[in-house]
Amino acid sequence: MTTTAIRAGTGVTPRESGTAAPVLAFLHAYRVHDVERMVDLCTDGADFRYVPFEVRGRQRVLHGEGKVRTIGKVIWTALIDAFPDLNNDVTSLRADEHGNVVAEVSVGGTQARPFGVMACTGGHFELPHLFLFHVTGDGLIDDIVAYWDNVDWKRQLGCVEVD
Amino acid sequence: MSARSLAENFFGCLQAGEVDDVMGLMTPDATMSLVPLNRHGPMATDGAAYMRELARSFPDLVVHVRRLLVTADNTAVAEITIEGTQADDFLAVVNQEKHIELDQAWMLKVTPADQISAVTAYWDQNQLYRQLGVKRLDKITITIG
Numbered sequence: 001m002t003t004t005a006i007r008a009g010t011g012v013t014p015r016e017s018g019t020a021a022p023v024l025a026f027l028h029a030y031r032v033h034d035v036e037r038m039v040d041l042c043t044d045g046a047d048f049r050y051v052p053f054e055v056r057g058r059q060r061v062l063h064g065e066g067k068v069r070t071i072g073k074v075i076w077t078a079l080i081d082a083f084p085d086l087n088n089d090v091t092s093l094r095a096d097e098h099g100n101v102v103a104e105v106s107v108g109g110t111q112a113r114p115f116g117v118m119a120c121t122g123g124h125f126e127l128p129h130l131f132l133f134h135v136t137g138d139g140l141i142d143d144i145v146a147y148w149d150n151v152d153w154k155r156q157l158g159c160v161e162v163d
Numbered sequence: 164m165s166a167r168s169l170a171e172n173f174f175g176c177l178q179a180g181e182v183d184d185v186m187g188l189m190t191p192d193a194t195m196s197l198v199p200l201n202r203h204g205p206m207a208t209d210g211a212a213y214m215r216e217l218a219r220s221f222p223d224l225v226v227h228v229r230r231l232l233v234t235a236d237n238t239a240v241a242e243i244t245i246e247g248t249q250a251d252d253f254l255a256v257v258n259q260e261k262h263i264e265l266d267q268a269w270m271l272k273v274t275p276a277d278q279i280s281a282v283t284a285y286w287d288q289n290q291l292y293r294q295l296g297v298k299r300l301d302k303i304t305i306t307i308g
Contacts, residue, residue, distance in 0.1 A: 051266050051268075051287065052287035052289065052290060054290075094234035094235070094236055094238055094240070095234055095235060096232055096233060096234045096235060097235070098232070100232045100234070100240075102232075102234060102238075102240050102270070104283075128198055128285075129285075130198075130268050130270075130285040132230075132240070132242070132268070145242070145268075147266075147267070147268045147285040147286065147287070148285070148287065149198065149199035149285070149286070149287055149288050149289070150287050150288070150289035150290075151199065151287075151288040151289045151292065151300055152199065152201070152288070154289065154300060155300060159300075160299050160300045160301045161298075161299060161300070162289060162292050162293050162297055162298055162299065162300060163293060163298075
């Protein structure tokens with residue numbers, strides 16, 4: 001891939017490339033809430049890490065880390081359930097020649113059900129995310145990592161508890 | 164100097180608290196976006212101020228570069244972990260000498276002249292607050308040890 005960053009904001013058609021295409025397809029599937037399609041775009045053993053995702057219980061902390069087909073699928077399904085109009089907008093996309101794709105994505109939605117510590121107030125959020133994907137030579141995603149800020153998310157939804 | 168080397172230098176200077184050396188890697192009009200802080204402005208002022216506060220508050224700061232790649236547009240993308248013990252107030256959080264270990268992702272846009280023209284950083288401020296002992300987002304300065 002020799003292109004520079006792909007600007008893919010609203011109203012701009014992204015210049016899809018071999019590496020970026022599976023990522024754009026994945027984010028489109030996420031946009032239309034097709035979790036099965038999201039999973040199908042990944043390898044069977046694809047790794048998954050949502051760095052800020054933590055569920056804190058009395059005895060232990062569950063981290064958003066594992067496999068796409070186990071924890072990833074569960075988190076995406078739960079997010080769509082809690083935010084039925086969940087949407088995303090790709091604001092930049094970059095790739096290297098080794099299958100790495102880096103996407104800045106604005107994720108937004110209106111809360112319909114509690115999510116984690118965030119009770120449902122019906123609030124709306126728009127939250128910048130950074131996704132790091134790795135795509136295999138076969139055009140499947142075998143690694144997904146994401147970063148976002150939970151403080152920004154909580155404040156938009158009226159939650160003031162750190163935990 | 165390659166974008167990779169430039170990024171390694173950048174994080175080395177960040178770890179050492181050598182803000183002036185960081186500035187020497189940047190274009191004069193370089194920008195910095197600290198996404199969790201909603202701070203977007205000139206590196207020479209906003210960015211430098213953040214890095215000086217980080218260095219003052221965590222004098223034993225260690226920056227682990229866990230992953231570093233360079234995209235086709237010459238942007239260095241790094242996953243790092245910053246680690247250190249608080250020694251001064253930081254982002255309005257009072258010092259309780261708490262130890263932090265925080266995963267972050269940084270993007271450094273590198274020009275053809277091998278200077279950094281834009282820096283963007285992502286992390287979860289909630290994880291940072293929790294590690295510093297903050298309990299409520301509406302009372303950042305009130306902490307419980």
